[in-house]
Amino acid sequence: MTDPLGQAAPPLEAVDVHKRYPGPAGGTLEVLRGISLTVEAGEAVAIIGASGAGKSTLLHIIGALDLPTEGDVRLGGTSIAGLAPTELAAVRNRHVGFVFQFHHLLKEFTALENVMMPRLIAGGRPADERAVARGLLAAVGLESRVDHKPTEMSGGEQQRVAVARALANDPLLLLADEPSGNLDHHTSQALHDLLFDIREQRGTSMVLVTHNLELADRADRVLHLTEGGLESA
Numbered sequence: 726m727t728d729p730l731g732q733a734a735p736p737l738e739a740v741d742v743h744k745r746y747p748g749p750a751g752g753t754l755e756v757l758r759g760i761s762l763t764v765e766a767g768e769a770v771a772i773i774g775a776s777g778a779g780k781s782t783l784l785h786i787i788g789a790l791d792l793p794t795e796g797d798v799r800l801g802g803t804s805i806a807g808l809a810p811t812e813l814a815a816v817r818n819r820h821v822g823f824v825f826q827f828h829h830l831l832k833e834f835t836a837l838e839n840v841m842m843p844r845l846i847a848g849g850r851p852a853d854e855r856a857v858a859r860g861l862l863a864a865v866g867l868e869s870r871v872d873h874k875p876t877e878m879s880g881g882e883q884q885r886v887a888v889a890r891a892l893a894n895d896p897l898l899l900l901a902d903e904p905s906g907n908l909d910h911h912t913s914q915a916l917h918d919l920l921f922d923i924r925e926q927r928g929t930s931m932v933l934v935t936h937n938l939e940l941a942d943r944a945d946r947v948l949h950l951t952e953g954g955l956e957s958a
Contacts, residue, residue: 735763735802736800736801736930737787737897738762738798739761739797740799742760742795742797743755743759743795744782744793745794755953757779757786757793758952762948767929769932769944770931770945770948771932771935771940771941771942771948772949773948773949773958778951779950783950787898787900788821788898792805800817800821803820819894820897821896821900822890822892822929823899827907830883830886830887831875832875836871836874837872839886840861840890841855843894858893861889861890865886865919866885867882867889879912884904885916888920892929897930898929898932899924899931904916904920905940906937
């Protein structure tokens, strides 16, 4: 989507986002308090903060996995406010790729089939999507593992498959929640290199939630989530 001046909308615009949950004794617990965040094309933003500060909650909202109590999120210029669940899923599938701490691969399917899945869900033809998935697995260094199931791969390889799957629909925005949290130091470094190589090659915008300060320091901006708000770290 473009604005009236013909400029492409940023991949992500979050405007005055609040998130509240029911609290004890009939009260409310406000986890996010008026957060606004814009991520430009090709930009990498890292979000750090204490456990329980609301980092994953924020990531779920900006990725359209959850809705804010107040405020709005726009993905590629499309507002998620008021969308029906099927519409929300379509926007999410079109604009966002997710990499979680746990890879969430489907264990009964091969690496190739796992990477094909988002495009098949979007209505792609298996014959076409097989070629796309092979290319993505090659891009993450796993061209020799296409027919292996998750249990036949190392933790680092499984996470690389998850990255390839996140890129399947060529998203505007890649969201990563502690992507190397379960990996050893050497494998973590390799995954970090991969994420930033992808950013360089594809121009994909990224938001990284992490406790790993080495990863955070590679981002263009580092923001600290504290007391429900974002501030420069």
